[in-house]
Amino acid sequence: MKRTSNILIAAALTGGSFLAACSKDHRKPGKHYVPDMVDSRAYEFYNKTVANMKPVEGTVKRGEILPYTLRAEDTAQANLVKNPLTLNATDLEEGKRLFNIYCAVCHGSKLDGNGPLYKDGNGPYPAAPPSFIAGKLTGYSEGRIFHVATYGYNVMGSYASQLDREQRWKVAAYIKSVQNGGAAPAAAAPAADSTAAATPAAEAAPAAPAVTK
């Protein structure tokens, strides 16, 4: 008996609060139960303080490799920069995938400089892309290939906005592995990462722009 009356009281209270939530005035929302769950808090996309911000200068995202500080004209140092990553076969596969997306249209999926955009001079792209498997590019170091992918070279544009640093190193390592007949990439020398090689340049030219590519 006591239980039934408890249930009745609870029902009356709940019903009452539901009724109290109603309002004849349709312009008023009435009472909300847990309003913060009913109405989401307005979020300003594209406001200047929360969204669309660039990372704070001089900071590096967690897990990201250190910024590349050489400038476009520092090609001599670029030749010496070692790949800071230790890559395995899966990474090389990824390098190949990225190469075929971003570079093969010009340089050819066989790396012979005859991609579909050039097609022996019959394609829409007028400048002949060099081969990676013959001529001077066979002597290019991974660092130099990374450098070209970062800054571009003459008519070839930069790929720094399409490929992040890690991806560009994977592409460079893939190109190098094809040149070495599919051999696994050389293990990265522990101390010789991009910053190690970049330090002398930064000291020699303190006014170097703080662009991180």
Ligand code: HEC
């Ligand atoms: C739109 C066509 C095109 C694409 C795509 C392209 N390249 Fe090139 N690349 C060229 C041309 C053309 C040259 C020759 C530029 C010159 O010698 O003036 C070149 C030259 C190069 C060189 C040699 C630069 C030197 O010092 O002589 C390297 C290395 C290179 N490309 C790497 C890449 C990589 C890596 C990618 C992909 C991330 C890529 N390229 C994508 C057209 C392209």
